[in-house]
Amino acid sequence: MEAARALAFNADLRIQSDLAFRFDPADLPQPGALIDGEDNVSSELKGEVRSLAKSSKGLADRALKMRADDPGAWLFSTLGAGLFLWSLGPLEAITSGGATSLPKKIKALADAHPDFEGASPLRLKGRFQSRAPWPYKDKSGGVETLEKAVEVAPIPLNLLFLGDAYWINGQQADAVAAWERATRADADKETMIAAPLLREIARLRVLSAGS
Numbered sequence: 001m002e003a004a005r006a007l008a009f010n011a012d013l014r015i016q017s018d019l020a021f022r023f024d025p026a027d028l029p030q031p032g033a034l035i036d037g038e039d040n041v042s043s044e045l046k047g048e049v050r051s052l053a054k055s056s057k058g059l060a061d062r063a064l065k066m067r068a069d070d071p072g073a074w075l076f077s078t079l080g081a082g083l084f085l086w087s088l089g090p091l092e093a094i095t096s097g098g099a100t101s102l103p104k105k106i107k108a109l110a111d112a113h114p115d116f117e118g119a120s121p122l123r124l125k126g127r128f129q130s131r132a133p134w135p136y137k138d139k140s141g142g143v144e145t146l147e148k149a150v151e152v153a154p155i156p157l158n159l160l161f162l163g164d165a166y167w168i169n170g171q172q173a174d175a176v177a178a179w180e181r182a183t184r185a186d187a188d189k190e191t192m193i194a195a196p197l198l199r200e201i202a203r204l205r206v207l208s209a210g211s
Contacts, residue, residue, distance in 0.1 A: 053083035
């Protein structure tokens with residue numbers, strides 16, 4: 001399980017590093033474009049994430065065969081599947097069939113273990129609701145889910161995603177407030193390494209919203 005965790009976090013870290021350093025603070029696009037920047041990465045980065053996500057999911061799936069109710073194995077199997085599909089792009093993800101099964105897996109995980117590891121299942125569900133294409137997008141549902149995640153764990157990652165969900169839902173003032181909290185929030189053990197990157201991503205969003 002530790003190997004599955006490390007691979008998934010490595011994949012996330014590569015995306016976060018790209019988002020933290022790609023944009024010039026003196027010439028930022030609007031916050032919506034910064035949020036969408038997650039999907040507009042190089043094919044090379046997507047390939048790296050795809051490889052890491054596939055390996056993480058494979059290890060987590062092996063753990064699930066031995067411990068079917070292990071929340072960690074369930075989380076990293078689901079997260080690995082989500083990252084893998086993200087790396088394919090919307091069209092290929094839909095044609096692969098994975099895009100239809102993933103929402104059910106995410107919902108089941110969040111229902112069963114909402115508070116696990118800094119509310120990771122709620123964070124995953126809320127992010128999917130906010131960012132997924134039609135017919136899976138649920139903007140208000142994403143806000144509600146991520147508000148619950150922040151109640152459990154007010155860490156930079158949860159606050160960053162909540163701010164994004166607010167912005168997508170048209171709640172601009174709430175979005176800026178959440179991003180500002182993210183720039184000051186303490187991280188938990190699982191997200192400690194990524195915390196400086198997450199705070200920088202949130203800072204860029206605040207700057208963009210004020211420009």
